[in-house]
Amino acid sequence: MSGTVQQNNKISGGMDMIQTDHVLDAKGLACPMPIVKTKKTMKDLEPGVVLEVQATDKGSKADIKAWAEKVGHYYLGTVEEDDVLKHYLRKASDDETVPETKHDHVISNEELNELLSNDAYTLLDVREPAEYAFGHIPNAVSIPLGEIEEKMTELSKDKKVLVICRTGSRSDLAAQKLSSNGFEAINVVPGMSEWNGETTSNL
């Protein structure tokens, strides 16, 4: 199994499930192999997907983080389970650095902060489950962008939907979809990457 990539894995991460798109098994491998394999795997993945790297080399945590930051991937975090380190990385996507928003109803992080306790709004976090798991605004509902079509029925149309992601790009797409389905959707820009308020973690 070593070095293989499984698809659509759901594993237990502490109290909650962390759903990831791909899992790389680098257990038992010594430095530099966990990073060599991560790099190779990332190359073949679609932008924006989350990779879970399982490793037993303790040094892999600092190195994966440093490597990801250097090449522009987004390091979500690491959880340790039974001596296995699970690192979560989201592959860089080009549209993230300069988000071109098309949905015209937009508010800032500061404006969002004022609305958090307002019952007329639902806060919807459309990032990947692993991103949500490592830190989200309390009471934010999680529906990843990829599942928005099938799961938007879970949201109440009586409330306005504040849509947030990391940089405002995925939330823009989600807000557009919600709008065309009769929701009053508002995109939060820039989103979690610049959020200084309270967050909570499922881990």
Add this chain to the structure above:
Amino acid sequence: MSLNKMHASEVAAKIINKNDLFILDVRNEDAYADWKIDGESVTSMNVPYFDLIDGVEDILEKLPKDKEILVVCAKEGSSIFVGEELVEAGVQNVSYLPGGMKAWSEYLEPVKVSDLPGGALYQFVRIGKGCLSYMVESNGEAAVIDANRMIENYTSFAENKGLTIKATFDTHLHADHISGGKDLADQMGGTYYLPEEDAGEVTFDYTPLKEGDVFSIGDVKLEPVYSPGHTIGSTSFIIQDQFLLTGDILFVQSIGRPDLAGKAEDWVTDLRTTLYDRYKEMAGELTVLPAHFSKVEELGENGLVSAQLNELYRVNDGLNVEKEEDFRKMVTENLPPQPNAYQEIRETNMGKISPDEETQREMEVGPNRCAVN
């Protein structure tokens, strides 16, 4: 042409003998910034291995053509990986450090300080970490002071010389490295001594180390001297009226810091009294042998770290702060960061936790930071 090995002992010899060495350190940038191999004759360059996975072409220009190149990483895997890439690219004279920085952190260089009646005094220089421990041997008996956890260094040294380790001493409860004193004593059937004032939370058996006791190791006399300030129990040793083992109270270029257990304010007066009264009353001809060095420049001939006491009263800034208030400020403000994992290290030295060897290694990685500079 192939990739060579350069063991920690060979690296130490190059540093002590001031032979040129070029180091390509392929750990991540944070690890390098925190701690690296230093030496007056050492030049080093940091390029993380993950920048070199696809090849070393980008750095070939920056490598010296006429020097031996040592590739270093945390353990050794990445240095072998990069080293082989360099060899393949046609670079001459490339080695890697087996065991990496972990091996470097654990390497002890035994240096003879002096002959003693019936034997000698040795300083064990832990060159990668800056810890100094000592062995007194005379007529087949030996004592070890401030032993590191890698006790096989002392047992094999004693075995080669046919010595029985009768006693091990810790000058204080260490916070920067894991003590081997207790294990060494247990293994060799000797007695482990620790200052009682530092041992309040110690969970295992030890024998209190007190001023007034006199220990005889063969024909050599060891006298403990209570000298608090780094910790409340810190105890120095005078050996054969010639050598003063100062523990973490006084170093060659600096003095101890009193804050490791969050007691800077309480212990600063003790530290002042020890350095400005107790030590001052002692014979100036004593050779000071500390438990640490902070810069490789402190390594003298053969790697020995030592200085004469009256010389230190002349040149060591920490001994020349006239006003008590200024002294207090110096030792309580602007202190360097605490050693890595110092809480866990203290708890290990008290017997409260027993991490496995790999964890102990991890805890000790990094420089020691016990001094006020």
